[in-house]
Amino acid sequence: MKFSYKIFQLPFQDAFTISKGTKIHQPTLVVELDHFGFKGYGEAPAISYYNITVEKMAEDLERKRQFVEKFAFSDPERYWHYLHHLFPNNPFLVCALDMAGWDLYGKIKKKQLHQLWGLDISQAPPTDFTIGIDSIDKMVEKMKRHPWPIYKIKVGFENDVDTVSELRKHTDAVFRVDANAAWTLEEALEKIPQLKALGVELVEQPLAKDNLKGMKELFEKSELPLFADESCVFESDVEKCVGYFHGINIKLTKCSGITPARRMITKARELGLKVMIGCMNESTVGSCAIAQLAPLADHIDNDGTLLQSQQTGDGVKFDYGKMIYSQQPGLGLTGFSM
DSSP states (O other): OEEEEEEEEEEEEEEEEETTEEEEEEEEEEEEEEETTEEEEEEEEOBGGGTBOHHHHHHHHHHTHHHHHTOOOSOHHHHHHHHHHHSTTOHHHHHHHHHHHHHHHHHHHTSBHHHHTTOOGGGOOOBOEEEOSOOHHHHHHHHHHSOOSEEEEEOOSTTHHHHHHHHHTTOOSEEEEEOTTOOOHHHHHHHHHHHHHTTEEEEEOOSOTTOHHHHHHHHHHOSSOEEESTTOOSHHHHGGGBTTBSEEEEEHHHHTSHHHHHHHHHHHHHTTOEEEEEOSSOOHHHHHHHHHHGGGOSEEOOOHHHHBSOOSOBOOEEETTEEEOOSOSBTOOBSOOO
């Protein structure tokens, strides 16, 4: 098996701001695995607050090139276990290669992944559309430019509830809010009832990931479902969320790929947790992978391609939140090449 890779700097349509900072483009690494003429693609975007850059992913790939290429590929789950031990400190890179392995496997089997797993894509929830932090006028303009049935609104700033209230005047769409760990317990207890009155459906990561005492109290008092994001990164975190959150947001890049994500979904269901599958502003490659898992989720946040002004190819498309799948095998990518 041979591999190649390419680094992309994908520009956002608008500066993308959350409580952790602002970015105008998304660095992402796309890998290609070539196995007897079949080509599989995978992706991992770089996220600054996880301290894994695209340059670091490329460096690790080159350093262990011979070990990646010598693997006798037969199925993606076995491949993930190999990669997990080969790159123990780089889950983002493992995700990209795992994703490419699944794409490869689907192409060999001539089926999309959801078909191999026996999933019904008609059961896939619609994806939300994220409204990043900005002036109220600009946030309203973004909504008008992108009419959508569900908006995820980034909060975690001064007067954020007032901002949500202003946005509510312009749409009857479902609102979700994501604080990206920026609230204190006192703020959350004060704001959540107000947000419920504004028609907010759920709150994502209200408190700092290590504020377990605060989350326990908030879980017991919250009038809205609470979903873990920064508090649920790896498989081992799922069980830790019981009694602190009502659901988890699974990010393929953070958890190290499709293979562990499927296990996390199964574990969450066993524990009575709701499941959201989220994105980290992946391009078409990662968005297609998320779409394959969508029928297993309660909520979907797969709007990376919608926020960007440049893409790496085609694949899943969107019709007012509904994901439209291609007929291509594997991840369902079309028109993509390195």
